[in-house]
Amino acid sequence: MHLQIPADVATVIKRLREKDHEAFVVGGCVRDAIRGVDPADWDVATDADPSEIQSVFKRSLYTNRFGTVVVRQGDHEIEVTTYRVEAEYSDHRRPDAVAFTESLQADLSRRDFTMNAMAWSPEDGGHLVDPFHGRADLDARIVRAVGDPDERFREDALRMLRAVRFGAVLGFTIEPATATAIERNAHLASTLSGERIQQELLRIIRGPVPSVGFRMLSNLGILAVIAPELERCRETPQEKVAAVDVFEHSLATLDAAAAEMPPGTPSEDDLILRLAALFHDIGKPDTHDDGHFHQHEFVGEAIARRILRRWKLDKATVEQVAHLVRNHMFWYQPDWTSSAVRRFIRKVGLESIPVLFALRKADNIGSGARAPRMFALDELWLRVQGEIHRANTFSKRDLKVDGNDVMAALGLRPGPEVGRILEALFERVLDEPELNEPATLIALAREVHSRPPG
Ligand code: ATP
Ligand code: MG
Secondary structure: OOOOOOHHHHHHHHHHHHOOOOEEEEOHHHHHHHHOOOOOOOEEEEOOOHHHHHHHOOOEEEOOOOOEEEEEEOOEEEEEEEOEEEOOEOOOOOEOOEEEOOOHHHHHHOOOEHHHOOEEEOHHHOEEEOOOOHHHHHHOOEEOEOOOHHHHHHHOOHHHHHHHHHHHHHOOEEOHHHHHHHHHHHHHHHHOOHHHHHHHHHHHHOOOOOHHHHHHHHHOOOHHHHOHHHHHHHHOEOOOOOOOEHHHHHHHHHHHHHHHOOOOOOHHHHHHHHHHHHHOOOOHHHHEEOOEEOOHHHHHHHHHHHHHHHOOOOHHHHHHHHHHHHHOOOOOOOOOOHHHHHHHHHHHOHHHHHHHHHHHHHHHHHOOOOOOOOOOHHHHHHHHHHHHHHOOOOOHHHOOOOHHHHHHHHOOOOOHHHHHHHHHHHHHHHHOHHHOOHHHHHHHHHHHHHOOOO
8 A cells, every 4th residue: 555645744754764763654644645635734653752853853843741843844844743652541531641652553552543543654665554453444434442442431531522523524433332432431521621522523513414423422422411402402392293303403404504605605604604503493492382482592592602602612703603593583574674674784783694694594494394484585685685785884883974073063072972872873874874974964963962862
């Protein structure tokens, strides 16, 4: 077998070998190269210790205590790591310390899955080191723990989520003994930090058919530990007819969102849409009452926020997802006036319109033929676009006068009265965009000012 590796990586290996060290590409990049996929990054393992690595490479950086030296070679930053074994695991999440080893075999045996525990050297015509038969598992599309699966998941509970992530993203099956060990140890996922959970879950959510991963998480008992709010949706019927539960509907909506996102969408918007699709009905279990879910969008907003904060997502993402969940229940009637359409745009926010419509479309698709659809979605979209072109006034920033203009014209000092006047002007312009002219607005401002509130 011959693997294609970048010349820079081959150079790094060659230079280590010239100094009588062993050196191999290892882990995920070997797996990906065998699959014919371009690896995200190339990792090299060696028996040289960090100071020896640094003496071989002048342009290198020793950044962490895990024995990894970052080597700049050509256009590549290659992580060169001393063979290591984990010393001790006490809290199921992180090795307490690392111990260097001389043995490639030992280094491979502490890796998570057989397909991630292979090494390859381009030297001597190229050879693969594959003590756990990762190649065969890769060909058979199987995720199998290296060694005793119970032990491996007890050492690091994140491996359970990684198993699901690889299974879901690559479309592989989790080997039965590995799966059973996950079921037995699923409770240990409670020890994982939100950051580490987030990392694997986002990979699942961003995958091509994300429902597969969530169904696996649920069936293996992990979801009940890391997102009990979502697990509960399995017991809540989506409608009066209990044919489909809220969990399956949420997953169908998530898959539809993943499939519907137009190519070229910025990846943050794509992630926000997918998260909103997953959580849009998360308020239903708490509001379930005879097939109705009164105000589930508000309850759901709070729950989505709580989950996303627990997973340590950044504030902007949390807020945008919460906003979409809260607003996903809009209804439209063809007899809406133009000003009703503009009020809708203002409430939702101009920037959120495309992703909110994408969410609603995914929700419709995720409901199949069962739920009452919003047939007029396309019509509302056209009317919204029309208003956006026509009016251009959806926030106070769009007013043709600002607080300074109002203060100057009316001889006012800064204070709440200026804000009240601007708010009133904005309300009027929402109803009648033609009023958005400086002279007209100043005249209106005088009128508003002469009529104090209350
Ligand atoms: P990708 O980078 O495509 O997500 P990967 O397998 O390269 O997948 P990384 O997190 O980059 O994942 O890890 C690199 C390698 O380190 C893995 O292939 C595996 O051999 C090992 N590894 C990573 N995380 C763990 C873990 N929690 N337990 C054991 N080995 C791990
Ligand atoms: Mg990697």
